Amino acid sequence: MSAHGPLCVGIDPHASLLDAWGLPDTAAGVRTFALTVLEAVGGQVAAVKPQSAFFERHGSAGVAVLEEVVAAGRDTETLVVVDAKRGDIGSTMGGYADAYLRDGSPLAGDALTVSPYLGSGSLAPAVEAALATGRGLFVLALTSNPEGREVQHARDAEGVAVADRVARAAGASNAAELATTGGDLGSIGLVVGATIGDAATRLGVDLSAVRGPLLAPGVGAQGAGAAELAAVFGDARRAVLASSSRGVLGAGPDVGALRDAARRAADEAGAALR
Numbered sequence: 097m098s099a100h101g102p103l104c105v106g107i108d109p110h111a112s113l114l115d116a117w118g119l120p121d122t123a124a125g126v127r128t129f130a131l132t133v134l135e136a137v138g139g140q141v142a143a144v145k146p147q148s149a150f151f152e153r154h155g156s157a158g159v160a161v162l163e164e165v166v167a168a169g170r171d172t173e174t175l176v177v178v179d180a181k182r183g184d185i186g187s188t189m190g191g192y193a194d195a196y197l198r199d200g201s202p203l204a205g206d207a208l209t210v211s212p213y214l215g216s217g218s219l220a221p222a223v224e225a226a227l228a229t230g231r232g233l234f235v236l237a238l239t240s241n242p243e244g245r246e247v248q249h250a251r252d253a254e255g256v257a258v259a260d261r262v263a264r265a266a267g268a269s270n271a272a273e274l275a276t277t278g279g280d281l282g283s284i285g286l287v288v289g290a291t292i293g294d295a296a297t298r299l300g301v302d303l304s305a306v307r308g309p310l311l312a313p314g315v316g317a318q319g320a321g322a323a324e325l326a327a328v329f330g331d332a333r334r335a336v337l338a339s340s341s342r343g344v345l346g347a348g349p350d351v352g353a354l355r356d357a358a359r360r361a362a363d364e365a366g367a368a369l370r
């Protein structure tokens with residue numbers, strides 16, 4: 097993030113984008129799309145985030161393309177966040193941790209998005225695997241979609257918001273990790289949408305106390321821009337990795353145009369979060 101600016105480019109090969117790029121809605125089309133994005137922004141931005149759903153749509157051939165994208169990302173200076181939003185009970189979560197966070201697994205990038213809504217503790221196998229292998233997690237806390245509120249804004253018997261419980265669990269893991277490793281940011285990040293307005297403040301979620309990276313989707317196509325990034329994150333802004341998919345991908349398929357769009361988005365995010 098300090099080398100390239102705080103931007104993550106989402107690799108979301110929607111059927112409509114494939115069509116706009118003149119590509120077929122097939123695994124081969126998805127492959128050309130994803131490798132073009134990597135060619136344009138690999139080594140130029142902090143992270144890319146392939147959205148697993150758009151690869152899974154094409155069955156095993158699509159998943160093989162996701163594996164290829166993860167491997168290709170390894171050869172660049174750009175981190176790969178696999179956006180699969182996994183979450184399950186502990187023992188099954190161990191299976192997902194093996195798939196996405198184990199050294200040598202073909203689907204293991206640098207980080208994985210996970211859902212804590214089976215209970216933060218259910219993520220323990222993923223947390224352990226991330227810490228053991230030098231990878232990271234982005235735990236869904238305050239998501240960019242309006243429907244997320246019914247779960248994330250709810251308060252428990254002690255009056256603590258569910259999203260705050262999620263943030264506190266990440267903060268506790270990062271505090272323990274940083275006590276031994278030092279450094280600024282621990283391995284357990286949160287997803288906090290750039291579209292959430294003042295929800296973090298209203299719910300009492302202390303984003304600065306998390307001491308992990310804050311992935312902020314919602315930039316671009318979902319309407320958030322520089323003003324929203326600055327307003328949502330306040331004092332925690334230095335930890336933010338702004339994420340945009342369609343907002344950058346719409347500039348394709350030209351590699352130079354994609355690279356320029358990513359540069360502009362990274363500069364804008366950098367200026368808003370300075």
Ligand SMILES: O=C(O)c1cc(=O)[nH]c(=O)n1[C@@H]1O[C@H](COP(=O)(O)O)[C@@H](O)[C@H]1O
Pocket residue numbers: 106108145147179209238239240241287288289313314315316317318339340341342343
């Ligand atoms: O985890 C995510 O990345 C995510 C969390 C969230 O709260 N909202 C959200 O939009 N996302 C993802 O971020 C991407 C947003 O794409 P655009 O709206 O095209 O920028 C999609 O892949 C979403 O699944």
